[in-house]
Amino acid sequence: MLTGDLDCDCEIMLEQVKQMKLHKATNRKPLNPEGKAPTSDVYGLTTWQRYSNLKSREKSEYPGWYLTKLKTQYPDFQHYLDEFSYYHLPEDFKWTSVVINKNFKCLRHKDASNVGTSWIVGLGDYTNGETIVENKNGTTTFHKIRHNPIGFNGSELYHYVAPWQGERWTLVFYNNLN
Numbered sequence: 001m002l003t004g005d006l007d008c009d010c011e012i013m014l015e016q017v018k019q020m021k022l023h024k025a026t027n028r029k030p031l032n033p034e035g036k037a038p039t040s041d042v043y044g045l046t047t048w049q050r051y052s053n054l055k056s057r058e059k060s061e062y063p064g065w066y067l068t069k070l071k072t073q074y075p076d077f078q079h080y081l082d083e084f085s086y087y088h089l090p091e092d093f094k095w096t097s098v099v100i101n102k103n104f105k106c107l108r109h110k111d112a113s114n115v116g117t118s119w120i121v122g123l124g125d126y127t128n129g130e131t132i133v134e135n136k137n138g139t140t141t142f143h144k145i146r147h148n149p150i151g152f153n154g155s156e157l158y159h160y161v162a163p164w165q166g167e168r169w170t171l172v173f174y175n176n177l178n
Helices: 006-018 026-031 069-073 077-088
Strands: 039-046 097-102 118-123 126-128 131-134 140-143 150-152 159-161 164-166 169-174
Touching: 006 077, 006 118, 006 169, 039 069, 039 077, 069 077, 077 169
Parallel strands: none
Antiparallel strands: 039 097, 097 169, 118 150, 118 169, 126 164, 131 140, 131 159
């Protein structure tokens, strides 16, 4: 159970994600400067059949949407995500999925299927590693996300990650339903 204290809750979330067996995201190779599939997995809903669990295809309340393999493998993690969202994200923010990244040196991109604002938070013992957002007015903002949720529309704004030292995890809460 989470406490409502952001630093404490980030540590609890980190311990939870470290216990999960995350998959390599072969579709995200182009976003990795090393050209390898990063450790990056989706928890929640997806339209991509390869990320879904065959057994879950009848369980989603949304036609054409599936529960991800990660969600069906770790159903109790939903409670942690719900609590984190309740305590640390805006009350009116609704999300359907969370991307969990481990040490992903993500290159400049826009998100493909996110709708509206997404919220990212950094976990782990690392320094630097800001999320860099290119704003519509031509400015660039460096967001320190370690234990600090930041919201922005990743489908409209280019963003990427600054270099870091240490072990950097991120949780990206987003909505992919209109």
